[in-house]
């Protein structure tokens with residue numbers, strides 16, 4: 033008798049423990065998401081209109097505006113809050129507690145501050161759309177660690193500094209939009225044969241444009257006085273004797 037009851041008790045305890053653990057993890061993720069929203073919408077948070085993002089309901093209940101979940105797994109898949117007058121900052125540390133996130137779209141708001149390094153904690157992110165905000169400062173050096181990234185749109189902000197060179201190693205990247213910022217330095221040597229969309233216009237990039245394999249025209253490179261080489265009509269100055277070849281082919 034005892035030798036059958038004991039293992040059953042143990043099994044029940046273990047299952048209960050796992051259940052409680054899962055619930056508390058879920059609770060933690062939910063609280064982190066609400067924190068992310070409160071920092072994104074500081075004014076709205078004060079007046080209590082955080083788009084239904086409430087710790088007392090489930091993010092996948094359908095009441096959290098802008099949250100789209102995967103239906104069998106009930107995990108948060110997309111957060112889309114374009115044109116919502118959001119004027120806070122991006123708390124990536126809180127956001128990326130939600131490791132299931134694939135798409136983050138916050139286009140055309142007034143979000144400021146920098147794009148935090150912790151964005152790379154969102155390891156499954158495939159689409160990052162932050163166009164038309166007030167992001168400033170350098171791009172996070174951790175950006176290339178988002179190695180599932182397919183579409184990146186950081187256009188129309190006030191970003192400066194260089195693009196991390198090894199962003200070019202993110203092999204699945206299809207779109208790279210950073211037009212209308214104040215980025216500088218050289219354009220990373222992307223594999224342009226894999227890129228479908230590319231725009232670095234209206235920044236302060238300089239040096240020779242890498243070989244774009246004839247896939248992009250001047251309209252992707254306008255407004256960078258220091259850039260030279262195809263597809264722009266400005267030839268690069270001849271390379272110095274000491275340095276190795278390249279520039280215009």
Ligand SMILES: *[C@@H]1O[C@H](CO)[C@@H](O)[C@H](O)[C@H]1NC(C)=O
Pocket residue numbers: 115116117
């Ligand atoms: C955003 O703010 C503007 C001006 O205050 C207002 O006209 C507009 O309706 C607001 N949009 C949303 C989605 O709240």
Ligand SMILES: *[C@@H]1O[C@H](CO)[C@@H](O)[C@H](O)[C@H]1NC(C)=O
Pocket residue numbers: 107131132133156
């Ligand atoms: C992240 O993506 C990997 C690979 O596609 C997958 O195995 C994993 O379950 C995903 N993580 C979450 C939390 O969805």
Ligand SMILES: *[C@@H]1O[C@H](CO)[C@@H](O)[C@H](O)[C@H]1NC(C)=O
Pocket residue numbers: 176177198201
């Ligand atoms: C990019 O380069 C930095 C240092 O230069 C390195 O720490 C990082 O691991 C590199 N990332 C990738 C994706 O290669």
Ligand SMILES: *[C@@H]1O[C@H](CO)[C@@H](O)[C@H](O)[C@H]1NC(C)=O
Pocket residue numbers: 214216236238258
């Ligand atoms: C643009 O870059 C050049 C160096 O290539 C630098 O001298 C200049 O100050 C930069 N201009 C702006 C507006 O940042």
Ligand SMILES: *[C@@H]1O[C@H](CO)[C@@H](O)[C@H](O)[C@H]1NC(C)=O
Pocket residue numbers: 249250251
């Ligand atoms: C350049 O490419 C874009 C998009 O690929 C296209 O819409 C545009 O017509 C092209 N412009 C020129 C001048 O060829």
Ligand SMILES: *[C@@H]1O[C@H](CO)[C@@H](O)[C@H](O)[C@H]1NC(C)=O
Pocket residue numbers: 211212230231232233234251252254
């Ligand atoms: C690139 O961005 C500039 C500035 O916003 C725009 O004028 C141009 O049409 C864009 N080109 C492409 C190919 O997206």
